[in-house]
Each structure stands twice: as C-alpha cells, then as structure tokens.
Amino acid sequence: MKHIIILGDGMADWHNEALGGKTLLQHAHTPNADRLARMGRCGLLRTVADGFHPGSEVANSSILGYDQHVVYEGRGPLEAASIGVELADDDLALRCNLISLDGNLLRNHSCGRLETEDADILIKYLQEELGNERVHFYTGVQYRHLLVIKGGNKHLHCTPPHDIPGKPWREYMLRAETPEAEETAQLLTELIYKSQVLLKYHPLNAQRAEQGMDPVSSIWPWGGGYRPQMAPLTETFASQIHRGAVITAVDLIRGIGRYAGLRTIDVPGATGLWDTDYAGKARAALEALRTDDFVYLHVEAADEAGHDGDLALKLQCIENIDRHITGPILDAVSEWQEPVAVALLPDHPTPIDLRTHTAEPIPFAIWYPGIEADTVTSFDEDAAQGGCYGLLEGDQFIRAFMQEQSSSPQPSEIY
Numbered sequence: 001m002k003h004i005i006i007l008g009d010g011m012a013d014w015h016n017e018a019l020g021g022k023t024l025l026q027h028a029h030t031p032n033a034d035r036l037a038r039m040g041r042c043g044l045l046r047t048v049a050d051g052f053h054p055g056s057e058v059a060n061s062s063i064l065g066y067d068q069h070v071v072y073e074g075r076g077p078l079e080a081a082s083i084g085v086e087l088a089d090d091d092l093a094l095r096c097n098l099i100s101l102d103g104n105l106l107r108n109h110s111c112g113r114l115e116t117e118d119a120d121i122l123i124k125y126l127q128e129e130l131g132n133e134r135v136h137f138y139t140g141v142q143y144r145h146l147l148v149i150k151g152g153n154k155h156l157h158c159t160p161p162h163d164i165p166g167k168p169w170r171e172y173m174l175r176a177e178t179p180e181a182e183e184t185a186q187l188l189t190e191l192i193y194k195s196q197v198l199l200k201y202h203p204l205n206a207q208r209a210e211q212g213m214d215p216v217s218s219i220w221p222w223g224g225g226y227r228p229q230m231a232p233l234t235e236t237f238a239s240q241i242h243r244g245a246v247i248t249a250v251d252l253i254r255g256i257g258r259y260a261g262l263r264t265i266d267v268p269g270a271t272g273l274w275d276t277d278y279a280g281k282a283r284a285a286l287e288a289l290r291t292d293d294f295v296y297l298h299v300e301a302a303d304e305a306g307h308d309g310d311l312a313l314k315l316q317c318i319e320n321i322d323r324h325i326t327g328p329i330l331d332a333v334s335e336w337q338e339p340v341a342v343a344l345l346p347d348h349p350t351p352i353d354l355r356t357h358t359a360e361p362i363p364f365a366i367w368y369p370g371i372e373a374d375t376v377t378s379f380d381e382d383a384a385q386g387g388c389y390g391l392l393e394g395d396q397f398i399r400a401f402m403q404e405q406s407s408s409p410q411p412s413e414i415y
Helices: 031-039 056-063 075-082 116-130 179-200 203-210 251-259 278-291 301-307 311-333 396-402
Strands: 002-008 041-046 091-102 105-108 135-141 144-150 218-225 244-247 263-265 294-299 340-345 362-367 391-393
Touching (some): 002 278, 031 311, 031 362, 041 396, 075 144, 075 218, 075 251, 091 116, 091 179, 116 135, 116 179, 144 179, 144 218, 144 251, 179 218, 244 251, 244 278, 251 294, 278 294, 278 311, 294 311, 301 311, 391 396
Parallel strands (some): 002 294, 002 340, 041 391
Antiparallel strands (some): 091 105, 091 144, 091 218, 135 144, 340 362
C-alpha cells in the first residue's frame, strides 16, 4: 500500500463570530474533505508537545513521528538543509526573516509580497556589508532566509516575527538564556540594527515605496539551532517506504523532508501563498505516487492568510485545497489497482483572530480501500472529536497511518 499525506498548513481555526460561531473548516465548502472523513476514520492529533512553541517545524516533524525532545534544533538548520548549506558542528543556523516595520511597531513578518528575486538582491547586499568569516547570509525564498553564525550559542530566546504583528518590536528582541549566549545575542542584536540602517537607504526600498509596497525594514533572526539528528523514514518504516518525496514551496518543509530521507519535488508556480498552483501540486503528487511509496504534500497558503488575519482569503485557500488537491487525488487513487492510503490534516491552528499559531490538537482523517469507517461525516475540529482514533500524540498518528493491512483489499469507489 502506498501512502500520501495532504497537509494544509494552518487550516484549523477557532470558532468565529463572523461565521455564526463556526470554525473556518466548518463554514468552508469542502465536499472532498467531508467525503474523506465520511469514508474513512477521524481523530485529533496533538502536534505540539508540552514545552515546545507551536511552530511549523515542531508540528510537521511531529506528524512524521519525530520526538521533539530528541531532534528539535529550531528552524534554522532545516532551512539550511533545504537550500543545500552544509553545517559544521559549531555552526548556529537561524531563520532570518526580512520584515517590515512601522516606526516602533512590527507591521508584518513578510514585507507584504516580497519576491525572491528582490530578496536575493538585499540578502547579497547584507552579506557584502555585514558578512565575514563568522557571519554569513544565505538567500532562501521570498521573506524566509538563513543566517549562519560560526561558533554561535543556540541558547537564545527568540520570538517568531509572525507572533507579533502590530506590536512594539523592541520589546521582543532576542536575548540570551544563559551567560554563555550573551556574546551571540549581542552580535545578533548589532546585526539587526545595522541591517535597518543599510536597508532603509537601499534603492529597492525606494522603488517599493513608489509602488505603494511595504518597506523591507530589517532582518529578524530566530529559530536557531545546530544540525539535527533525524533517522530517515526509510529506516523507521523500512517495510513500507523504500522511496519517498516531499512537495512544498517552503524551505522549512523541504529541510524536514531531506533530513527524513525524502526527495524534493519542485512544482513550477508553487509560491507558498494564496496564489500557489494547487492543481500543479496535486498532479506532481500523483506522478510521484507512481514511483514512490510515500508522498508528503504540503500547502502553505491557509497559514499565510491566517497570519494576515484575512478571513475571506483563508476560506478561499481551504476551498482551493479541497477543490484542486484533495478531490483530484481521491478521484485518481480510487481507480488505481495498487491501494493508496490518504491522510488529510493541518499541522496546527492559525486562528484569524490571533494571527499566529496555537497548540490545540488538530483534526485528521485517514482513508484507504477497505477501511471500516467511523461515524464522522464532516472534516472539522468538532466532528473529529467523535472519531474512532480519539486523541493521538507523539508518533501514534504516523504509525496508525503507515500500518499495513493484513489483507490487500481491492480499490473501492469513493462516493
């Protein structure tokens, strides 16, 4: 049996007064997600262990079964793996956002819509002005980049910028958690302030101002750590996975995939935003399933809409995932001779009202040919509570999903 996980980043949400008290998953038109829930089995999954920040690096690697107490090293090393930066044992790798400030307030964590081509100009400029043998900036995607500090200390308290939109940014500046990290914290603080001076007068910002776009005001390093130790999924599930793939437009998820032993599939038109090529991702996933045993299909769009606090856009993203990804994949694999198990879930909630991640358990649904369905008939946060899986945590979800059936049922039609 082959396996595919459809991951709608940040799809889960709170009950919203503007939607008559419904969550976005309850309000959105998602006939295919509901079909999957009705034909399969559902439950809730705790993707953020106690003591960990509800970041996508924690949630996505937890979904794949990795114990955060063993593997967690922050986002930086995962970004490094994604863009092919080899880390030495003493390299501190940090996620480095380009952010937009509005005086004392953090306007947004992403400079609005920042294209990678423009960001590359700025990151290379910062490397020329601030980089040296110890400090190195690397271009990532859009607003998401990498900063590596040779000999840096990882014991820092760093607030993710997407947690503080509209808040006084100086109150959330990084700080050392131990005396040994003081020097690293001071170095990074100096880089932040120096970047603000350099970026303010860069010609690219003048062009953005003329076009009414948000300025690229500063770097914001966070999520630092060292190279993690993660066993490939081909070892953990040796009898089920001989070859696997990850499909995403986000460096972080590419990095997790590479450490997990998955090949990366790039989809033209995949942006990591609301305008991503949903259908192209579905086609790439189905093509990968022809040769691979496992596919992790990640879609970032709903999470970004949640960070922007855009209710209508997040609903649109959820419905696009359902229409252009979940539906076509279910339709296709139901006709295959070789059975395919399909799981649908978000990684964490990104509530519109909060505009950042939370750690509540998320709903999931699993279907494969021949599965005995439970009583759940819709895919949402409330309905999943009645699913037969109950509340899972740790590696319970991935092990339940990857468990081979004793028989080999013939594909059945999905109604």
